[in-house]
Amino acid sequence: xxxxxAERHPKTALTPATHTAPxxxxxxxxxxxxxxxxxxxxxxxxxxxxxxPTPAGPTLREQAxxxxxxxxxxxxxGGARWEDVVMVRVYLTxxxxxxxxxxxxxxxxxxxVSVPSARTTVxxxxxxxxxxxxxxxxxxx
Amino acid sequence: xxxxxAERHPKTALTPATHTAPxxxxxxxxxxxxxxxxxxxxxxxxxxxxxxPTPAGPTLREQAxxxxxxxxxxxxxGGARWEDVVMVRVYLTxxxxxxxxxxxxxxxxxxxVSVPSARTTVxxxxxxxxxxxxxxxxxxx
Amino acid sequence: xxxxxAERHPKTALTPATHTAPxxxxxxxxxxxxxxxxxxxxxxxxxxxxxxPTPAGPTLREQAxxxxxxxxxxxxxGGARWEDVVMVRVYLTxxxxxxxxxxxxxxxxxxxVSVPSARTTVxxxxxxxxxxxxxxxxxxx
Numbered sequence: 221x222x223x224x225x226a227e228r229h230p231k232t233a234l235t236p237a238t239h240t241a242p243x244x245x246x247x248x249x250x251x252x253x254x255x256x257x258x259x260x261x262x263x264x265x266x267x268x269x270x271x272x273p274t275p276a277g278p279t280l281r282e283q284a285x286x287x288x289x290x291x292x293x294x295x296x297x298g299g300a301r302w303e304d305v306v307m308v309r310v311y312l313t314x315x316x317x318x319x320x321x322x323x324x325x326x327x328x329x330x331x332x333v334s335v336p337s338a339r340t341t342v343x344x345x346x347x348x349x350x351x352x353x354x355x356x357x358x359x360x361x
Numbered sequence: 362x363x364x365x366x367a368e369r370h371p372k373t374a375l376t377p378a379t380h381t382a383p384x385x386x387x388x389x390x391x392x393x394x395x396x397x398x399x400x401x402x403x404x405x406x407x408x409x410x411x412x413x414p415t416p417a418g419p420t421l422r423e424q425a426x427x428x429x430x431x432x433x434x435x436x437x438x439g440g441a442r443w444e445d446v447v448m449v450r451v452y453l454t455x456x457x458x459x460x461x462x463x464x465x466x467x468x469x470x471x472x473x474v475s476v477p478s479a480r481t482t483v484x485x486x487x488x489x490x491x492x493x494x495x496x497x498x499x500x501x502x
Numbered sequence: 503x504x505x506x507x508a509e510r511h512p513k514t515a516l517t518p519a520t521h522t523a524p525x526x527x528x529x530x531x532x533x534x535x536x537x538x539x540x541x542x543x544x545x546x547x548x549x550x551x552x553x554x555p556t557p558a559g560p561t562l563r564e565q566a567x568x569x570x571x572x573x574x575x576x577x578x579x580g581g582a583r584w585e586d587v588v589m590v591r592v593y594l595t596x597x598x599x600x601x602x603x604x605x606x607x608x609x610x611x612x613x614x615v616s617v618p619s620a621r622t623t624v625x626x627x628x629x630x631x632x633x634x635x636x637x638x639x640x641x642x643x
Contacts, residue, residue, distance in 0.1 A: 260622030340401030343486030345625030480528035481542030484627030
């Protein structure tokens, strides 16, 4: 790569110890200066050696709570909290999951955030067996 | 929540007076330092007490114009203009709406922006009856 | 538009000379201060006068490589490199393309980035004939 002067804000990969390895050349999160971006997280359980990535369960509840915990692990790894998050993107596969997801989301965040972030929720296709994916953008001082 | 030193840039929720209440623990927009994030807006009319959120009408035209006005209300609430927007994300439900949406988008922004933002448009599922959702990221000085 | 004092960080449109004209009032990329946003890029070949936008080919491979090159052209136009990218959003139309796309993505980025960005990949609808769309957020110092 081209040589450039050292940057004021280097980019750092955020890789929680318990996370499964990404399936491609991307990081679970990165921080560069005041910006922390969490990659799309799904409801995979903490990695176990020799076991392929495994969802927390087949239900929306199991996957949503695990996904939120996985987002939080990346935030924590980067020195951030939910309070620092400005945007959450929620990808569901089924509009019928919206109300239940919102209840889970609200309960999860109740004690974690005073000024809620913005959010966009859309319905898309996800890999077989996955019901929810979430990414997040945080801004730190 | 953990105590931390006061931050240089507190996060502020942006809640236009006329907006309907979000269906979950998120804000219609947030500002933190130079970053202003508008949550996914849809074509709901200004809130009326006792009336559930109501789309401006069944057509793409009605919903697109209301959605853009709702985005603008959040920008204004945060002290921003369309000129400050760097990214607009457009979610449509039907590829056949692309050309008409673009005409409405261009007409709406013609007098509002000199350097157009970036944009991504994809086709996804939205709640029943909604044809368009838009979110936006602005950077202020 | 309302007069405001000159901003410290003006917004600049990033328009690679070879890119086809956007179909609406948006820019292929913008830079404002430290933030560079690349709009959703698809696998269109470099523009030729009198020819409508034309995909590099019908296959995922052809379109993915052209799309990545188109993203790179916008980054370059804004003085950025892949190393500056914090988030890549990948829109595919078919979950069966995930593994092949990841191989192409990894090979393309192998010599271009040391700390991989975050990434989210979802399956959505795209205009007829297009198999992949990619946008990217970069933060420069």
